[in-house]
Amino acid sequence: MVLFALVIHLASNLLSQCYRSGDSIGGTRNYTYMDAVKSILGGKKVTICGLIQYLNLAGTAIGYTIAASVSMMAIKRSNCFHKSGGKDPCHMSANGYMIAFGITEVIFSQIPDFDQVWWLSIVAAVMSFTYSAVGLGLGIAEVAENGKFKGSVTGISIGTVTQSGTVTSTQKLWRSMQALGAIAFAYNFSMILIEIQDTIRSPPAEYKTMKKATSLSIATTTVFYILCGCMGYAAFGDLAPGNLLTGFGFYNPYWLLDIANLAIVVHLVGAYQVFLKLLFTLWYTLYTIIFYSVDTEHQASC
Incomplete structure (x- = not known):
């Protein structure tokens, strides 16, 4: 975890310096990652880097959709468990929730500059803190109830029956x-860091503000990630679920789990818009090019 944090911190600092070509204060702006690649590297590297970026964005879209649907399904299941007293296994499909999440994102994508709404980052930060705090708090409570730390330094033991x-x-x-x-x-x-940096006001220089923001955010999230992971494993040991909030390591208080999972969904709805703006732009551009060329050919034939 610490290694990944250090790598992303280094990558973020380097990328923040690429926002302007030449002079880091008065140089030409690179509004997107692709603009930076084009001005600094050029050639075939633009195509290669662009392909990698868009593949990563597509993977992020899939991951966010799955994560949001799992959290929505977890809310339904936790209430089902509560009503049945744990007797009903409450099996259900996530397909409907994926479709609902997709429709929601399509609707929000029609709002102009929704990804740049000033309060969106505040909501995301509050939601992130909410579900992280709930997971950490439940882990600490479980350890206190057990009276000991479960698990081992080397992780799950070979031969453990799950x-x-x-x-x-x-x-x-x-x-x-x-x-x-x-x-x-x-x-x-970091794959959309330059796009985020483009929304920062100056002075001071954009890269200075971005460096401070990334350093603070990476340090904060890393501490929370480590605490949540360690306390979750300490609470359940080798039987720890893959996700403390959706894997039902905890069943009660069910309403607190609902709040945490709802916070995850709200966070992902906004994050999807911020991350996938580039894909939306690409799809719109391709749509315009294809249908404009078809319309032009049709008019020429007439």
Whole structure:
């Protein structure tokens, strides 16, 4: 976790210096990551870097959609468990929630400059703090109730019997890779850092403000991530769920879990708009080019 934080901090600082070409204060602005690549590297590297960026954005869209639908489904399931007293397994599909999330994002995408609304970042920060604090608090409460720390320094033990079967060395390696992927996904904001930096007022120079903001945000989130991960594992040990708030490591208080999962959904709705603005722009550009060319050919034939 600390290694990923250091890498993303370094990458963010380097990218913040790329916002302006030449002079970091009065140089030509690069409004997007692709503008920076074009002005600094040029050539085929623009196509390669652009492809990588848009693939990452597409992956982010998929990840956000799945995460939001899982949290929405968790709200429904926690209430179902509460009403049935834990007797009903409350199996359900996430497809409807994915569709609902997608429709919501399409509606919000029609609002001009919604990703630049001044209070959007405040809401995202509050929501992030809310679900992180709930997860951390429940983990601490569970450890206090157990009276000890569960688990080990090396992680889940080979041979442990879980709901999915006995853990083998291959499964442990796979889980470790999944954990690393989840950590990397949590620190993926650098791919739109220049686009975010373009919204910062100056003076002072944009890169100075961005450096301070990224340093503070990375330090804060890293501390929360480490605390939540450690306390969650200490609370359940080898039987810890993949997600404390949706994997039902906790069942009560169910209303607190609902609040935390609702905060996740609200956070992801706004984050989706900020991250996927570039994809929306790309789709609109392609749509315009294709239909404009078709319309032009049709008029020429007439």
